[in-house]
Amino acid sequence: MARNVAFDLNHPHMEAGLESPIDEEGVHDSFSQLIAEQSQNGGASDSDAFELQELQRQLDEEERDNVAFLSGPGREFQGRRQRDAEWEDADTQAVPLIGERWSSATLKILSSMPSRTIGRNRGAIISQYYNRTMQLRRRRQSRPAIRDFSHSARPSIRGYGIETDSADAEVSKRDRLVNNLQNLSVSDRIRMLRAMPLNVSEKSELRSLALQKEKHTLSRRIPCCSQLKYYIINGARQGWYSWLSFLHSLHLWQVPLKRVSGRFGSGVLSYFLFLKTLLFFNVFLFLVTGAFMVLPQELHPPEPSAGRPSFTGLELLTGAGYFSDTVMYYGYYCNYTLRKSCRDDGGVHNVSLSNGTMPDCVSKHLSYNMPLAYFFTIGVSSFLTCIILVYSMSKSFGQSFRIDKSHSILAIKTFCSWDFKVIKKSSVKLMSENICTQFKELLAEVSHKQVKNTRCQRLWRLMVHGLAWAICVASTTACVLAIFYCSSYMHKNLQFFLRSGVPVTNPQLNEASLLALPVLVSLINLLLPGLFNLAAWMEDYESPSVRTYVSIGRNLMLKVSVLGVLCYHWLGRVAADPTTIGLKCWETFVGQELYRFLLMDFIFTILDTLFGEFLWRLFSEKVLKRRRKPVFDIARNVLELIYGQTLAWLGVLFTPVLPAVQILKLLLLFYIKMSSVMMNCQAPRKPYRVSQMTTVFITLLCFPSFLGASVCVTYTMWSITPSSSCGPFRELKTMFQAGKRWVEELEKDNPNLSVLARAHSYLVENPFFLFVGAGIFLIVIYFHSQVVDGQRKIIGLLQEQIENEGDDKKFLITRLQTIHEQKRTPARRLASQNSNC
């Protein structure tokens, strides 16, 4: 009688009993024994149907043991019946296992194999997840201490605790799965349930079953304090989820984003999502600076200085004039502690300096130390922005980094390249065309990979690359020098006017001439990337992603050098001796410069959108008679956004209202770019890897952009002398001293805090701490890279093992087929003999 062979590999005894298959003969013998037994049982009949029926019945029983039959005759049973009907005429089909004709019996066995039923069989899914939850439980349980065991205990303590589950054989797989789910922690259970590819109704049934029992056990086992902690944690988690879902349900720009993704796909969508991310950064920054700096100062304005110019329209462009002495700039802020007026005349005159306070007023009213607030707000907001940036960078990196260098470009392209978000019919058609072109290119590449370039060709390619790089570097250097000389010319001009004492004839013209430098820089930022594109056009790259990275690298080089020379001009020239150009307050001047640069950048972006996209489309349609619209260059636009954000971060110290200007700019930019893209552009033809590019852009936002801005701000606060007649840090040697003085005052008042002061001086001011921190960071990175290397090796080994298993499977199937053929032919011979007689 045929035995039921249960292949439950998770059974603990099975693991112990696996022998090493060194003895090949032994393994083969056992199988042939089994097959011989079966053939003996069915030997009496002269048709093969009987054996097949028996085999099928065994398989049915086996499946009934491992698979849960859910309510009523489940789908899978009906599905199997239908599949049976299909296979009656499947005899003539060639099964590509190794390309031979299989009998219907073999086909039945092939189709019932677990690797092929897992995709469509509900019971198989439940069984698979039962195994996974079992593994998870084993991993999660803590090993009991050795001293809890008696000396004669078995050495293996794996599975301890799980063996206390009821080992009732009649309990179905589904109930066992529910049992496993109950024994997992809440977060693990939620994760497992979410990952199961089952219907919504079945999942809710499983969830309610798992929670039901938990409610009973919870009230029984957990003492009251843990229950309270459980409620608090649960409540906090619910509160956090509802806050997140509230934020999400605000649906900022959901409809326009859906339209863009419906027409252009994920690549162009990622630009708008990046814009949205920057908007949130700026909103956060503005809320912080607004609440702690702008609002208190606005509520207690200092005495207005004499001779305030009237409002002309030019202020909106230059930021100077009427706006100079407002809360927009650094110079307006007071350097004393703000206190509310003690007089009851309702006046809003501000009072006292921190030294001479009226004693009877102090205790009644709140005080606000403005310099300290300014210092700490800038510091804390920079720190928080840094943390958020590093966190989102690491999250994005984790999502897009893949361990093994994939050689399966074609398979990935086939399975993953269809963008289901694209809805519009013409875009779908365009996407199909793009995919077809990419397939043809990849196939050509794969088949011609063997062609090696001759030495001459390689040399020629190197020369072309060298020429292109030379053009780019030369043009960048030329532009940077132009900016340097232009700024030094203007600087000398101002010095000359001041020294010569010529009265100012037209102050408005002087103000407008301040716009010359921003216009020059924006023009350079607009035109030079076009030149880089032209240079790249004549080059020949191995792959489109290399081309993208080189283009990003060149643009980055340009922007970093431009910003570098500007920072030198402001911090090195203007801040060094501001009196020679007649500035009483150099920080306000630098703040105004940054405002002008930001605004000019915005105006030139609009002009670029107008000319680059709108007019070019009209030109190419009407004059060149081309049907294709211009392509939206995602990388270039994102770099523009990053440049603007760097300016905003640089300027927060000098212009606390700059984040608000940036918010307005981003809002307007969103709508302008959205309408321009919809009207004038088409999706990029080259394949665009969204995750990788998003990671690159967030990294660029963090490293050159934020790091550079914070280095400049730190340098300003650490080493540069603030103006002596304006701002919250006047009369201090450096801005940093505001914090230091406060710590000294605290120490004076309360000697117990001297520990804190000493810790402060050791940690923050000592560069040794930074080196140690950086060293630890590098060591952690090294360890992680070693782990990744090890995982790569394991992946290679596992792939070899799977290939060997595949060989086993092929061997078994062909052996099965030959056995059946052998059985069939003597039977047929017998039948023909009978008929002949």
Add this chain to the structure above:
Amino acid sequence: MSMSFFIHLFSAHKRFTELLTKDEKDLPNNRVPMERILTLPELKSNPFRKRICNVFSTSEYKDGGLTFEDFLDLLSAFSDSATLEIKSHYAFRIFDFDDDGTLDCGDLEKLVNCLTGETDDTRLTPEEMRQLINNILEESDIDKDGTVNLSEFQHVISRSPDFVSSFKIVL
């Protein structure tokens, strides 16, 4: 239950009831036939629309009709919150045109034809098709049985970080 879950549920119900005729609205648990589901703008131009309906349909006649629960299953599998495992599981079933549990040469050929479009100038030549399918099988068929089963498919998918964001339908 979070607020955004309810918002999505209500918008899904609204879109679903728009597909029902006036008499059908009163019946409980009715099934919308496939032709009407395919008039939804999110599915209308998708080359995989019929396969999607067939995969999520629980109808006994295999006609691709969806009840509201099936519709919710569809939306949740294509939503932001579905994990990679769920998405790859359903993607496999959608690409398995003959429903036999693996992707063999016929399935792959139909898949590539869906991707490249119906018109003649975007189709691949038979020679290119054969080469493409051979390359795909070489790259993804680890146990060398000539077909790509679910685990091998999930292994390929796990190497592409863009899959999760492209396997998405938003109402």
